[in-house]
Amino acid sequence: MEAGSRGYPFRVGSSIRLFRVRGVEIGVHWSWLLIFALIAWSLGSALFPATHPGLAARTYLAMGVVAAVLFFGSILLHELAHAFMGIRQGVRMEGITLWLLGGVARFSGTPGSPGAEFRMTVVGPVTSIVLGGAFLGLSLVAARAGWPVPVRAVADHLGRINLILAVFNLVPALPLDGGRVLRSWLWRRQRSFVAATVAAARAGSAFGWLLIGVAVLGFLGGEGAPALWLALLGWFLLQASEAEAAAAVVQAAFRGRRVSDVMTPDPQTVDPDMDLARFVDVAAGPGGHSTYPVVEEGRLVGAITLRRAGSVAGEERSARRVRDAMVPASELPTVPTDAAVADALPALAERGRVFVVEDGRVAGIVSAADVARAVEARRLRSEEGRPRRGPGLLVWLAVAAAMVAVAGFLYHPPVVVVEPAPAIDVTDAVDIRGVPTDPIEGRYLVAPVSVSRPNGLEALLAAFDPNRDVLPLSAMLPSDVPPQRVLERQRAAFQESRVIAAAAAARAAGMEVTVEGSGARVVDVMAGSPAEGLLRPGDVIVEIDGRPVATADDLRGPLTSSPAGTTFRLEVERADTRRRVAVRTARVTSGGQSFVGLGVLLDTRGLSVDLPFHVSFPERPEVAGPSGGLVYALLIADLLDPADLAGGRVVAATGTVDLEGDVGPVGGLAAKAESARASGADILLVPAGGVGGLDPEDLTIRGVATLEEAIGVLGGRA
Numbered sequence: 001m002e003a004g005s006r007g008y009p010f011r012v013g014s015s016i017r018l019f020r021v022r023g024v025e026i027g028v029h030w031s032w033l034l035i036f037a038l039i040a041w042s043l044g045s046a047l048f049p050a051t052h053p054g055l056a057a058r059t060y061l062a063m064g065v066v067a068a069v070l071f072f073g074s075i076l077l078h079e080l081a082h083a084f085m086g087i088r089q090g091v092r093m094e095g096i097t098l099w100l101l102g103g104v105a106r107f108s109g110t111p112g113s114p115g116a117e118f119r120m121t122v123v124g125p126v127t128s129i130v131l132g133g134a135f136l137g138l139s140l141v142a143a144r145a146g147w148p149v150p151v152r153a154v155a156d157h158l159g160r161i162n163l164i165l166a167v168f169n170l171v172p173a174l175p176l177d178g179g180r181v182l183r184s185w186l187w188r189r190q191r192s193f194v195a196a197t198v199a200a201a202r203a204g205s206a207f208g209w210l211l212i213g214v215a216v217l218g219f220l221g222g223e224g225a226p227a228l229w230l231a232l233l234g235w236f237l238l239q240a241s242e243a244e245a246a247a248a249v250v251q252a253a254f255r256g257r258r259v260s261d262v263m264t265p266d267p268q269t270v271d272p273d274m275d276l277a278r279f280v281d282v283a284a285g286p287g288g289h290s291t292y293p294v295v296e297e298g299r300l301v302g303a304i305t306l307r308r309a310g311s312v313a314g315e316e317r318s319a320r321r322v323r324d325a326m327v328p329a330s331e332l333p334t335v336p337t338d339a340a341v342a343d344a345l346p347a348l349a350e351r352g353r354v355f356v357v358e359d360g361r362v363a364g365i366v367s368a369a370d371v372a373r374a375v376e377a378r379r380l381r382s383e384e385g386r387p388r389r390g391p392g393l394l395v396w397l398a399v400a401a402a403m404v405a406v407a408g409f410l411y412h413p414p415v416v417v418v419e420p421a422p423a424i425d426v427t428d429a430v431d432i433r434g435v436p437t438d439p440i441e442g443r444y445l446v447a448p449v450s451v452s453r454p455n456g457l458e459a460l461l462a463a464f465d466p467n468r469d470v471l472p473l474s475a476m477l478p479s480d481v482p483p484q485r486v487l488e489r490q491r492a493a494f495q496e497s498r499v500i501a502a503a504a505a506a507r508a509a510g511m512e513v514t515v516e517g518s519g520a521r522v523v524d525v526m527a528g529s530p531a532e533g534l535l536r537p538g539d540v541i542v543e544i545d546g547r548p549v550a551t552a553d554d555l556r557g558p559l560t561s562s563p564a565g566t567t568f569r570l571e572v573e574r575a576d577t578r579r580r581v582a583v584r585t586a587r588v589t590s591g592g593q594s595f596v597g598l599g600v601l602l603d604t605r606g607l608s609v610d611l612p613f614h615v616s617f618p619e620r621p622e623v624a625g626p627s628g629g630l631v632y633a634l635l636i637a638d639l640l641d642p643a644d645l646a647g648g649r650v651v652a653a654t655g656t657v658d659l660e661g662d663v664g665p666v667g668g669l670a671a672k673a674e675s676a677r678a679s680g681a682d683i684l685l686v687p688a689g690g691v692g693g694l695d696p697e698d699l700t701i702r703g704v705a706t707l708e709e710a711i712g713v714l715g716g717r718a
Helices: 030-050 057-088 114-145 149-169 177-190 193-220 225-253 277-283 307-309 339-352 368-381 395-410 455-464 484-506 552-561 625-640 669-678 708-715
Strands: 002-004 016-021 025-028 090-101 102-108 291-296 299-303 355-356 361-369 416-421 431-432 442-445 449-452 469-472 515-516 518-527 540-544 567-574 577-584 585-590 594-599 600-603 608-610 615-617 650-654 685-686 700-705
Touching: 002 484, 002 552, 025 030, 025 057, 030 057, 030 090, 057 090, 057 102, 057 114, 114 149, 114 177, 149 395, 177 193, 193 225, 225 368, 225 577, 277 307, 291 361, 299 307, 299 355, 299 585, 339 355, 339 361, 361 368, 361 416, 395 455, 416 669, 431 625, 442 625, 449 515, 449 669, 455 469, 455 685, 469 669, 484 518, 484 608, 484 708, 518 552, 518 700, 540 552, 552 594, 552 600, 625 650, 650 669, 669 685, 685 708, 700 708
Parallel strands: 002 102, 025 090, 442 650, 650 685, 685 700
Antiparallel strands: 016 025, 090 102, 291 299, 355 361, 416 449, 416 469, 431 615, 515 608, 518 540, 518 600, 540 567, 567 577, 585 594
């Protein structure tokens, strides 16, 4: 975005001047240092670790710093495009400043025509679009060429963020680029720069309030820094749009006028040797003023205000003189009588009044009240600012639609979208040694889902898609646990599920398996669940109703086999202490699946599984959660069984499996069914009771309660 330097409520000047590019001074405001550090930190500590796991911490930090540098480099190129085109259109360029909210190109005056403003404005978003395309192209080349992951990740992020920057800047709300494009169109249509500015500024104010509203919703939904960022941006748009409109009105009112036309002439003056007590009597009496020029032998030597005189103690005023408390003339803003009013406005905005001096003599004073009176008089006598015709209802409908669409893109409601993800072939992902195995004729697929935090538009579209589920955020992510921590726990649950699947498959094959543990450890507690406030992550449950709990399965069995509302007495280890708690089960929902439980995610502390064979699994950082247990159990069972269970088919399965072979519920079944269908699966096995509502074409879906039942389905025995 760019800001005109005249009439602006605040000037974003450069605290640090860096260099010049073709005569354009580049600098940074002190606030830029803060936002640069914040962006680099957030990218290196949150975004890149979540989207590209498995790298070293120092690598993420380097990626964050490089991405932040290139991001602000992209903003600088955006602003330079404005500056160079503005210079070609005859507008004087004062400089470019990088600051808290991005970048500001400072111009003096206004473009000479609607076409000139359009050209100098639209070149900025075009530059961002070109940069976005270039970075995304680099990301694709890097992926195909096998370049390091950090290069691909940074290029992809910069491509996306530049396109987002371009779209946001094209919102038709002054002072954004889209608002200036809107003003250029209204200017051409209405033949009035002032009227066009006022209309475009109103759109800017409306968008500012809309962003503040989105920020409030974000705060209520648990958003922290992003909501604060939107609130600051909305506040900036409100202030800047109002200032743009005011500046346009003032500049139009004073076009071609001199300070002598608006000043208060021949102001009352005081002598520098007048005692302050007498001055206070004069200034505080009827017809007094707040400020007086101090004149000696006809020349301006300073100015005295009632406030400065009042700062001297009452008993000292008779002995003190005006010259002792006045502001010397060298520190006063002064202009000659023939100066343009526009030249006096910056000093007037900063100091509140300007002294008009002719040959050292005080000819008058220009105050904010003088300017306001002159503007109002000009408005009453002139047609300036009154458009010849309105912009039309369709224009404002289009403007409103664009604003709402962008606000919907920026707003992230407290929901998640569960949608199909490409199925993963795990047929060759298990290595068993120590016992004979039989080759598999067919394939086994994990049918995963993608869980994402959508913006408002994406959530709306997902709500109308039968293959996507929109769920409350609290059903997937605990409010007090960082998303990265949740992802780490889910990956750990996936690792454990494969070991338990191997044990269940070995038992199904009639082999002896020894399982040991030292309690069921609480990994997460769902918000609003029966366990909230009673259990916390890290607790280890070692007894249920007096019976010892060695593994998580020892706890899940009694909980899920009893009706909702059953009260259980648990003995819990927390740190170095033991405590007893009574918890009543309820029907809880997780990942879109409803079941009876406490609302906790469990694993086994000190899990040790002694199998009659050695099994190993490759790393799968893209898969998380325990729902792949069933397919791994079936795959291992097929390897151990002389019969060919797959029988040349493509088998997909989803569901948890415990040590006894019981299949537990999972969420996102509609999305998983679509993933399996799209991947060419012939059959999909899901937990019993989960088949209802699933009817994808060309896919057989069967519900199973146990691993033994699932093996029977594949073997044609069920």
